[in-house]
Structure formats: structure tokens, C-alpha cells
Amino acid sequence: MAKGKYEKWINEEGLVLLEGWARAGLTDEQIAHNVGVSRSTLNDWKKRYPDISDALKKGKEVVDLQVENALLKRALGYEYEEVTQESQWNEKTNKYELVITKLVKKRQAPDTTAQIFWLKNRRPDKWRDKQDVEHTGDMDLNIVIDYGEDNG
Template sequence: MPAGRPTDFKPEFNDQVEMLCALGATDDQLATFFDKTEQTINNWKKAHPEFFEAIKRGRLKTDTKVADSLLQRALGAEWIEQKEVKLKVTEYENGKKVHEEERVEIVDLKKAAPPDTVAGIFWLKNRRPKEWRDKVDHNHSSDPSAPPTFTIKIDNS
């Protein structure tokens, strides 16, 4: 018979933890939500594989959406928006207005967002850190009154 008190884990915690993790909950926040310690959350992960899988599923759902959004921002995007446009037709005879007609049409507008350089660099630094890391060299002078000089080298090779 195992030592310690019986677990108060409930199977319905799996759905709850998946939703919480999809919203970005950390293990510490899960412990607060369930009114437990972080160690208890870790114990539940080991004792209940379905609980651990629910955590991974929830986090993966949101991480995937965020990664896709970041990638789209880095690449730039094009999309179609629909807009109502008021059209007015006026007829004249001998310089005098004889008829006027207005109507609203819905037109498709092609919109575009340019690629975002910062998002692209962030993506590459995380996906290819060896090629896109910032290397900072510090040069220190022996003269204490001289300002320090810094050389920043971005290694894109």
C-alpha cells in the first residue's frame, strides 16, 4: 500500500488544465487554480499521463497559433476586405440637373501588410540561433576616465 494520503485528483481536471494551458497558464498558476502546490501538479503529471498530455495539448494549441501569427507577420500578408461604397449618378440636360440616383455597392479591396523585420529577426534567432545570434564584444580601456566601447557583431553566416 502506497504511503501518504490519497490523491484528490479528479479526471475532470484534464479538460480544465487543457483550457488553462491554452490560455498560457504556468505550472505555478495551475497550482494556484487547483489550490495545490507546484509539487502536487508535478506529481499529478507523473501519476496521471492523461493530465500531462492535456497540459501539452493546451500549450501546443496556443504556441502553434502564436508561431503562425509571428511567421505571417515576418513574411507580410495580403488579404481582401469588403467595403461599402456609395455611388452617385447625376444626369444633366442643358446644364441643369434632371435626375440623380444613389446606390451602395460592396467592393473588394486588396490590402497588404509589409514584412516585419523585427518579427523576422526574432523568428530566425529562435529557429536558427547559431546563424542569427548577436555577438557582443566588450573592449575595456585601461584609462578609467575613458568611456567603454562596444562592438556588436551579428553573425549571419
């Protein structure tokens, strides 16, 4: 009986490769292409072989956490050092080398768009655009429209 194509991917080496592709941000469609199967076949494999499903989930989880951390960093603002390098001749080695010529400490201001995105998703009870407001009691409205003498 012929071996199934999936067998190449349920060993340690194949699972590490699948996880790495997921961690690199490849979509399931791209991973299926790399494996040489259709996306529907990959989806079938994920249902049939928990090791494949787990490897893809594990890889994607790492990337999701990295993006979450980057979003939070951007929302809060951060400090970083900007490095300027220039090519300079080194008399001892008789060749050009990159040398740090300037080091500047900078501050990235907090990003309000990142803050809004974070709060709307993490605290929808307080930060969503639509707020549910419940009113109890009577609302007597007595509206009088006066058209004046000319319009009547």
C-alpha cells in the same frame, strides 16, 4: 480512505479542462490556482500521473504552434480585408442593423523584428549575433609607435 484531490482531475472531464486551460495560455501557477492546489502539488501530479502531464503538454503545444504561425505570418507579411460597418435603419424590420459600408483590401508589410527573431532562433548557425571565427596560421604583428622628438 479519503479520495485524493487529484482524482477529480484524472478523469476525462478533468483532463479536458486542464488541457483547455493550458491551451488558453494559463501558466502552471494559474492552473494550480484553478485546481485549488499549490504549484508544487501540480508539479508533483505531473510527475506521478502521466495523463495530467500529457493533457497540459498537449494544450500548451497547440498554443505554441498558434504563436509560431502568427510570428511567421508577421515576419512574411500578409493581406487582409478591413471591414467598416455602420448602423443603418432597416425599413422592413423597423430597427437599426449593422451594415457593411466599406471593404478595403490591405497589406501588412513584413516585420523585420519578427524576421530577426525567427532567424536567430531557427538558424543560429547563420544568424546569431556572435559568430565563431577560427583563425589558423601565423599573425606577425610589428607595431611601431613613433612619439616624435618632443615626446621622447
